[in-house]
Amino acid sequence: MDFRGKQAIYLQIGEYIFEQILLKQYPMGEKIPSIRDLAVALEVNPNTVQRTYDFLQQKEIIQIKRGIGYFVSNDAEDKILLFRREQFIETELPNVFRNLHLLKINFEDLKAQYQQYIQENFNTKI
Amino acid sequence: MIKIQNFSFGYNRKKMLYENLSMSLEAGSIYGLLGKNGAGKSTLLCNMMGLLFPVSGKIEVVQHNPQKRQPSFLQNVYFIPEEVAFPSISNHTYLELYAPFYPKFNEHQFYEYLKEFEVPNDQKLNKMSFGQQKKAIIAFGLACNTQVFIMDEPTNGLDIPSKSQFRKLVAAALTEERLFIISTHQVRDLDNLIDQIIIIDESEVLLKASIMSINEKLCFKTVAELDENVLYAEDSLKGKTVVAVNVMVEDSRINIEHLFNAVIANPKRIKDIFKKQLITKPLQTIQKMNNTFNFRRFGLLLRKTIYEKGLVLGGTFILVTVLIVLSYSSTSQNRVSSLPQSMGFVIGLFSVTAWVNILLNNFSKKSVAASYLTLPCSHIEKWLSVFVITVFMYLPLFLVVFKVIDTLFLNHYRELAISKFHYSTKQLETDLPYLTYNFIEKDNLNRMPFGFFLPPFFGLGGVAVVGSLYFNQKSYIKTALVFLGLAFALSLGSDMLFRAIIGEESSTSILSFTKAVITTENTRFFTVNASESIQQIVKYFMMIFIPMALWLIGLVRFSDKEL
Structure with a gap:
């Protein structure tokens, strides 16, 4: 895996696991790779993966079953959405707002555009 | 697992390379030892392996003093020098000959690693390319399952797929009981593999910290303008890529190259940020068994x-x-x-x-000497x-x-x-x-009741042992000169002694310590023999004492031989 992002590696590994869970590669309630296996696959230090798993456990996205391994929580998807929402609002939204302000974009115009985009790409109405 | 206390080292006493260095390394981590060329990375590693001896201070590795090079120590550590040298044998023979020395060696792992690295099995090891040899020795070293595994520039000579394989193998091999040290100046190869960073420069440890604490204390980002928190900045397309004090508690990806430059540029500030941990635990007693x-x-x-x-x-x-x-x-x-x-x-x-x-030509090449020692x-x-x-x-x-x-x-x-x-x-x-x-x-x-060939045989053997152990490549010439000088001095000495006792006209025959040939005006020459007891003493001295002493010097030299 190529770690390009600006985030710390352990968080990037976390993102990778989120993706796998959201893409159903790691189904909810099922076991995920062991720390060692994931470290080998990603060519990173097992202690870094350990830190990722600790972090995910703390966010209640995965659970440890002693002696068996790590499992995806049953409400992992919700937790991931919750976490990502928080993260988006905290880190990315300020940038969006800043650009909206700098480029003098009307917030109301944007709403229409947003709805059109959702319709075109996701075929759902809000 | 590795403790260094007030360690000083220098290749000569006037110019010390390290002075009063203290640090301790714990198991369960992969330490990256970073430094410029000639910063003393290999020297430090060799000291940990007992291949070089500290001038002062203590080093303790897996509860042993490395300097003693006891088997119980050596079988629990493995060192791969930058250059490797193999004898002319195949993988399989190498395993047969060397693996039994390491009690925790795992044959299955060895072949598995070789397969991963795509090292051919049917070739003689010394005929392989540098990269292949390096991979073979890494595979062997990993399979030894020693507690301490030290590699000096392991990724030098490895091709791109092998570097990736290397990271996989090391990641897989790390356990809580093992300690890896990898020295490198190519940090990109090992970026995410190491979890503890040691940076040395100008014979000092400028930074010794875990990735986690570096994450906490520093941040790596791109900014438009520099402020007083910035430790190091580099121009990039989007602005300035900086290493800064992490005041905002940001979680950023560590760029080891930038970190290295930041540390080299601001050693004092870095030291303040990462306050040195002091070793409080006393050194454990060194176990002695079957050594x-x-x-x-x-x-x-x-x-x-x-x-x-x-x-x-x-x-x-x-x-x-x-x-x-x-x-x-x-x-x-x-x-x-x-x-x-x-x-x-x-x-x-x-x-x-x-x-x-x-038998002792191992010392003419550093890599061979390291493997032998x-x-x-x-x-x-x-x-x-x-x-x-x-x-x-x-x-x-x-x-x-x-x-x-x-x-x-x-x-x-x-x-x-x-x-x-x-x-x-x-x-x-x-x-x-x-x-x-x-x-x-x-x-x-x-x-000749002595067995007239045995003393010279042992004597000559002893001369060669001492020569090989003391003088490395130039053994023959140097030893020859030293011993020639000694013999000459002895015979000259005995000659002078006789002249002093008997007078100007006498002379001894060369290298005969018990006989003088005296020339006077009346008789052309006559010989004087020393007393029986003196003859016996000289005989025993020359035939028993000297050969024995030479071999014993060889034995002592084995223990204080450095790389």
């Missing part, structure tokens, strides 16, 4: 040595045989004496030096292996071969004398005594 002599280990060492060097030893012996035969072939020119016999014999005795030098065997075992091979293999082999040559030649000449020149057996004995004089025969040996 002097072990028969199994000794057997393995003999087997390995003979397997690796057997061909060269054998080849040298054949050359010696040729020399002896050549010496005999000059018999026709020397009808009156047994000179060819003695010459052949002396050649054979002297050639023991060649054998010893082959870190082989889990005690000093006595290594020393004894040289002794046993020369005394119990060379000597009998030489005596048998010499006897055969001697008998064949003498029989041939005797037959010639009888058939062509019609000598009778009695005439032979009186007219051509040298043809009936077998060199190694009972009466001959009885005449």
Whole structure:
């Protein structure tokens, strides 16, 4: 895996696991790779993966079953959405707002555009 | 697992490379040792492995003093120097010969790793490319499952897929009980593999911190403008890429190259940010077990040595045989004496030096020396292996071969004398005594109760041992000069002594310490012998004490030999 992002590696590994869970590669309630296996696959230090798993456990996205391994929580998807929402609002939204302000974009115009985009790409109405 | 206290080291006493260095490394981590070329990375690693000795201070590795190079220490650590050197054997043979020295060696892992690295199995190790050799030794080292695994620039010479394989293998091999140290100046190869970073520069440890604490204390980002928190900045497309004090508690990806530059540029500030942890735990007592002599280990060492060097030893012996035969072939020119016999014999005795030098030529190349010195065997075992091979293999082999040559030649000449020149057996004995004089025969040996060939044999062997161990490549010339000087000084000394006692007219014959030849005006010369007891003392000194002393010096040298 190529770690390009600006985030710390352990968080990037976390993102990778989120993706796998959201893409159903790691189904909810099922076991995920062991720390060692994931470290080998990603060519990173097992202690870094350990830190990722600790972090995910703390966010209640995965659970440890002693002696068996790590499992995806049953409400992992919700937790991931919750976490990502928080993260988006905290880190990315300020940038969006800043650009909206700098480029003098009307917030109301944007709403229409947003709805059109959702319709075109996701075929759902809000 | 590794503790360093007030460590100082320098290649010469005036210019110290390290001064008063203290740090401790714990198991369960992969330490990245970073530094510029010549910063002293390899030197530090060699000190941890007992290949170099600290000038002052203490190093403790897996509860041992590395300097002693005890087998119980050596079998629990593995060191891969930057350059590797293999004997001319295959993977499989290497495993057979070397693996038994490491109790936790796992054969299955070894072949598995070789497969991962795509190292061919059917090739001789020394014929492989540098990268392949490096991969083979990494595979072997990993499979040894030692607690401490030290690699000096392991990714040098590895191709791109191998670097990736290397990271996978090391990641898989790390356990809570193991400690890896990887020194490198190519940080990109190991970026995410190491979880503890040690940066040394100008003989100082500028930074020793875990990735986690670096994450906490520093942040790596791109900014538009520099502020006072910035430690290091580099222009990039989007602005300035900086390393800054992490005041906002950001979680950023560590760029080790930038970190390295930041540390080198601001050593003081970095030190303030990462306050040094002091070692509080006292050094544990060093365990001692089974470190002097072990028969199994000794057997393995003999087997390995003979397997690796057997061909060269054998080849040298054949050359010696040729020399002896050549010496005999000059018999026709020397009808009156047994000179060819003695010459052949002396050649054979002297050639023991060649054998010893082959057995100990490990020190002419650093990589070979490192592998020999870190082989889990005690000093006595290594020393004894040289002794046993020369005394119990060379000597009998030489005596048998010499006897055969001697008998064949003498029989041939005797037959010639009888058939062509019609000598009778009695005439032979009186007219051509040298043809009936077998060199190694009972009466001959009885005449010289010492076994007249043994002391010079041991003496010559000892000279070669001392020479090989003290002078590395230039062993022969340097040793020769030193001993020539010594012998010259001795004979000159005895000569002067006699002159002082008897007067100007006397002189001793060279290298005869018990006899003086005195020339006066009346008689042309007469000889004076020292008393029996003095003669005995000199004899024992020359024939027993000196050879023994030489071999013992060799044994001592094994323990204080540095890379």
